[in-house]
Every structure is written in structure tokens, then in C-alpha cells.
Amino acid sequence: MIRIDRLRKYCEIKNRYKEVIIINPIMTGGLIPKETWEKLIEENWLNVGYSVCFDCIKGQSSLVSKPPIRDFLSEVAEFLGGDIVHHTFGCRAAQFAVMRTISNYVKGEGAEDYANIVLVDSLCHYTTVIAAEMAGLRLAEVPHSGHPEYRIFADGFRQKIEEIKSKTGKLPGLIAVTHVEPYHGNMNPAEEIGKIAEEYGIPYMVNAAYTAGIIPLNMKDLHADFLTASAHKSMASLAPLGFLAASHEWAKRVFEESKVRTELSGRSFKNKIPNIFGCSIGGIPLISAMYSFVHVVKRVGRWEEELAKTRWFIREMEKMDGVHLIGEEPHNHHLLHFETPIFWEISKRHKRRGFFLAEEMIKRGIVGLQRGLSRHIKLSLYGLERDQAEKVRDAFFEIAERYIKKFNLDYPVP
Numbered sequence: 001m002i003r004i005d006r007l008r009k010y011c012e013i014k015n016r017y018k019e020v021i022i023i024n025p026i027m028t029g030g031l032i033p034k035e036t037w038e039k040l041i042e043e044n045w046l047n048v049g050y051s052v053c054f055d056c057i058k059g060q061s062s063l064v065s066k067p068p069i070r071d072f073l074s075e076v077a078e079f080l081g082g083d084i085v086h087h088t089f090g091c092r093a094a095q096f097a098v099m100r101t102i103s104n105y106v107k108g109e110g111a112e113d114y115a116n117i118v119l120v121d122s123l124c125h126y127t128t129v130i131a132a133e134m135a136g137l138r139l140a141e142v143p144h145s146g147h148p149e150y151r152i153f154a155d156g157f158r159q160k161i162e163e164i165k166s167k168t169g170k171l172p173g174l175i176a177v178t179h180v181e182p183y184h185g186n187m188n189p190a191e192e193i194g195k196i197a198e199e200y201g202i203p204y205m206v207n208a209a210y211t212a213g214i215i216p217l218n219m220k221d222l223h224a225d226f227l228t229a230s231a232h233k234s235m236a237s238l239a240p241l242g243f244l245a246a247s248h249e250w251a252k253r254v255f256e257e258s259k260v261r262t263e264l265s266g267r268s269f270k271n272k273i274p275n276i277f278g279c280s281i282g283g284i285p286l287i288s289a290m291y292s293f294v295h296v297v298k299r300v301g302r303w304e305e306e307l308a309k310t311r312w313f314i315r316e317m318e319k320m321d322g323v324h325l326i327g328e329e330p331h332n333h334h335l336l337h338f339e340t341p342i343f344w345e346i347s348k349r350h351k352r353r354g355f356f357l358a359e360e361m362i363k364r365g366i367v368g369l370q371r372g373l374s375r376h377i378k379l380s381l382y383g384l385e386r387d388q389a390e391k392v393r394d395a396f397f398e399i400a401e402r403y404i405k406k407f408n409l410d411y412p413v414p
Contacts, residue, residue: 006073006154007033011261017367020030020175020267020362020365020366020367021365021367021384021388021391021392023366023367023368023369023379023381023384023392024270024367024379025078025182025334025335025336025371025378025380025382026182026233027199027324027336027380027381028219028234028380028381028382028383028384029229029231029233029234029334029380029382030231030232030234030237030239031236031383032236032237032238032292033291033292034255035291035295036236036288036291036292037288038121039291040284045284045287046284050189050282050283052067052069052094052282053282053289054062056282057150057342058271058273059271059279060273061087061280062086063271064313066286066331067290068163068290069290072086072289075087075293075313076243076245076293077245079246079412080217080227080229080243081218081219081220081221082227082245082246082247083174083246083247083248083251084245084246084247084251084278085243085245085246087231087241087280087286088241088242088243088244088276088281089241089242089243089276089277089280089281089291090240090241090296091207091209091228091229091233091242092127092130092131092230092241092242092246093126093242093276093277094228094242095127095131095176095207095228096131096133096135097244097254097276098116098174098226098244099131099134099135099137099174099256100135100275101137101253101275102118102175102203102264103116103136103176104253105203105327106173106251106318110173112170112202113170114170114171114173114202114397115138115164115168115170116137116173117137117138117139117140117164117172117173117174118132118137118138118172118176119141119157119161119164119172119175119176119202120132120139120140120141120177120178121142121176121177121178121181121188122139122141122143122144122152123144123152123177123178123182123183123184124177124178125178125181125182125209128178128207132176133298136193137173138247140157140160140164140172141160142157142160147185147325148327149185149186149326149327149328149329149405150181150183150326150328151186151328152186152188152189153189154161154189154301154323155172157175157193157196159246159378161196165395171200171202173200173203174203174204175193175195175202175203175204176205176206176207177190177205177206177207178207178210179206179208179209179212179222179290180208180210180211180332180333181212182209182222182335182339183330183331183337183378184326184328184335184337185333185334185337186327186328187211187332189203189405190222191222191223192208194222194223197222201396203225203297204223204224204225204226205224205228206222206224206227206228206373207228208227208229208232208234209229209242209248210233211228211234212227212229212230212234212235212297213234213235213236213300214230214299214303214333214382215303216232216299216300216301216303219245219247223247224247224248225247225250226245226246226247226250227244227245228242228245229242229243229244230242230245230310231280231289234384235293236288236289236292236295236296237285238284238293239285240281241285241288244276250288254275254295255273255275255276256273256274256275257269257270257271257272257273258270258271258272258273259275259299274368275375279352282319288372296403299383305330305356305411306334306382306383309381309384309386309389310331310333310334310381310382311330312384312389313381313392313393314331317393318339319414320340320342320396320397320400320409320414321332321342321414322341322342323338323340323341324338325337325338326338326376332382333379334382336378336379336380336381338376338377338378338379339375339376340374340377341413342376342400343374343377343399344374345403345411346400346403346409347374347375349401349403349407353372354371354374355371356374357373358370358372358376360395360399361395361399364391366395368389397412397414400413400414401413401414
């Protein structure tokens with residue numbers, strides 16, 4: 001029998017990162033505004049898991065009017081430029097819903113014209129690949145330009161479409177493009193690719209996990225049939241929460257309600273949507289997104305200020321000898337990937353090896369660099385005040401200066 005005294009350690013867990021500057025690129029766009037978490041506590045949304053379900057009548061959280069979830073989803077649809085939006089268990093669940101819809105389509109009414117293939121950018125997020133695998137779709141990739149920019153070009157999609165058409169006699173069943181890829185922060189030419197998809201009549205999904213809620217965007221402007229978003233990555237919300245926006249044409253397929261009737265009990269579930277696992281998340285992640293929505297809409301209007309800060313930081317970091325940005329220049333997103341030979345050389349001599357850099361930053365109250373990495377680093381300053389951004393810069397400079405002197409390295413002091 002399990003011993004209660006052994007379990008008490010779980011009641012004593014402390015958050016060691018309560019008062020820090022966060023620079024992890026998958027976290028900065030999801031930082032919860034103070035007024036949101038204060039409202040979550042004030043209104044006691046934390047007292048039960050299914051906190052939005054008290055007044056649910058139809059068994060589908062997207063239809064709840066108290067709290068006004070149905071109205072909120074309509075506002076999110078307008079914000080993203082979609083016709084219909086449903087909330088999902090993260091962006092990966094939104095992608096799965098699209099992939100499953102396409103998988104069914106190419107096996108059914110679209111079988112004559114479309115192959116069981118999804119065409120993706122070769123630096124798409126792993127969840128895109130997993131969603132395709134789960135839905136039984138084969139993957140075809142458009143190559144990138146390689147080091148140092150790793151760009152994807154729209155013409156590469158046209159070439160791959162023609163290649164698939166030549167080999168199979170059919171078009172790919174779906175084009176899926178990562179609006180900003182997660183490795184270098186490159187903004188892919190989603191609008192140009194959307195025009196190509198429209199020209200060929202291929203369903204088109206844009207994964208906006210790193211952009212919806214960060215930059216101004218509209219899926220109609222991107223010529224997209226589907227747009228997937230991550231609320232906890234880019235819309236200042238608690239995890240796990242995502243959104244799936246769809247056009248009217250595809251909404252009736254992707255959000256189709258259950259048709260099953262059980263043989264013995266005769267039960268049916270007509271308000272449940274199989275592609276989003278019946279009914280999506282019904283707790284505080286959704287409430288947090290609603291509380292944060294005004295904040296998110298306002299900050300999108302300040303994107304140019306964020307971009308200017310990001311480009312300033314790139315220039316500052318590249319003052320260190322050998323440090324340079326990997327990815328497109330000029331850079332168009334807050335996710336930054338630097339090659340940092342100066343810290344790589346330090347790590348070869350430091351007793352903590354590659355772990356030293358993240359640990360030195362933590363000592364300075366800055367958290368988010370991946371432990372063990374010093375040759376390349378990824379970070380984001382999104383949402384930081386200028387003095388905080390300067391503190392991050394100064395920390396890198398201080399660490400470099402300290403160890404250049406300590407190990408007598410042949411690098412100029414930054």
C-alpha cells in the first residue's frame with residue numbers, strides 16, 4: 001500500500017524560477033499578464049478542473065455561453081481571419097484535426113484527384129510530422145537553402161507539387177507550412193505559397209504557433225483553408241491550449257459532429273466532434289486565454305517595436321567576436337538562433353562543460369537557455385522591457401569577459 005508520508009514531498013515543491021527574466025523562445029509569447037493570473041485567483045477558477053462546465057447544456061464547451069466561450073471563439077475567428085474557430089488541446093491537436101480530415105478526404109471524395117501525401121517545409125515543427133503520421137499521411141518535404149540562412153522559397157513548393165503529380169498522377173492532399181519555423185525563427189513565404197496552393201486547388205494549412213498573437217496576421221490574406229495556433233506559446237495563456245481556424249468550406253468537415261449510434265445501448269453523441277476528441281479543454285487554460293485576449297490584441301499592434309528591439313539585440317550580440325545570427329537577415333521574428341564560438345571555446349575548458357553558460361545566466365536571474373548547449377544558443381526577448389533586454393546583453397558580455405581573462409583566450413573582450 002502506498003505510504004502517505006512518502007508523498008508529502010510533492011506538497012512541498014517550490015518554483016525556483018518565480019522571479020526571473022525568461023528568454024526561452026517557446027515561453028516568452030505565452031507569459032501570463034499579471035492581471036490574468038490575479039483574476040484567475042480572485043474569481044476562484046482554480047477550485048475545480050472543469051471550471052467552465054457548470055452551465056454547459058449541449059455537451060460541447062465551444063457552445064457554452066456562461067462564461068461566454070462561444071462569443072470568445074467568434075472574436076478569435078475575427079482576430080485570426082478565419083470563419084470558424086474551435087479551441088483544442090494545444091496546437092498539435094489542431095494540426096491532428098486537419099491531418100485526419102485530409103486523410104479521410106483523400107480516401108473518400110477526393111481520392112481521384114489527391115494523393116495520400118502532405119507537402120511540408122523541411123523545418124516544420126515535429127508535431128506536424130507526428131500529426132501526419134498519426135493520420136496515416138505520407139510526408140514530402142521542400143528543401144531549405146542550407147547554412148547560414150536556411151530559407152524556404154515558394155517556388156520549391158511548385159516544384160514538389162509537379163514532382164508528386166508526375167509520380168502519382170495526383171496532387172498532394174495538403175500543403176502545410178510553418179509560418180515561422182522553430183529552429184531559426186525564419187518567416188516562411190506563407191502568402192506566396194498560399195497563392196500556389198490556391199492555383200492548384202490544394203487544401204492549405206498554416207501552422208502559426210509562433211505568430212498568432214505575436215504579429216498581425218489574417219489567414220484569408222495567406223490564402224489558407226486552415227490556421228493552427230498555440231495559445232500557450234503565443235497568446236499569453238496557460239497550457240495546454242490551441243485554436244484551429246477554418247474556412248466555411250472546410251469547417252463542415254473538420255468540425256463534423258459524431259454520427260455513431262451504439263448497438264446495444266442506442267447512445268449517440270451528436271454534439272461531440274471526433275477530430276477534437278469529442279469536447280476540448282474545459283478548464284483554466286481557456287479562461288486564462290479569455291482574460292489575456294485584450295492584452296494579446298493590443299500587443300500585436302506593437303509588433304514593430306518588438307522587432308526593432310530584436311534587431312538591436314542581434315547587432316549587440318554580434319559585437320562579440322565570431323558570434324553571428326543563423327537564419328534570415330534582416331530577421332523578422334523574435335526567435336533568435338546564434339552561433340557562439342566564443343562560448344564553445346570556454347566550454348572546452350570549463351569544468352561544467354556546455355552547461356556553464358545556462359548556469360551562469362541563471363545566477364544572474366536569466367532563465368531559458370537550453371542546458372548543455374554553448375556552440376549554438378536560442379533565445380527570445382519578446383515582451384521584455386528595454387532595461388531587461390540590456391541586462392540580458394550585459395550578462396552575455398560579462399560571462400564572455402570573465403572567462404576570456406580566466407582562460408587567457410585569444411578573443412577580444414566585448
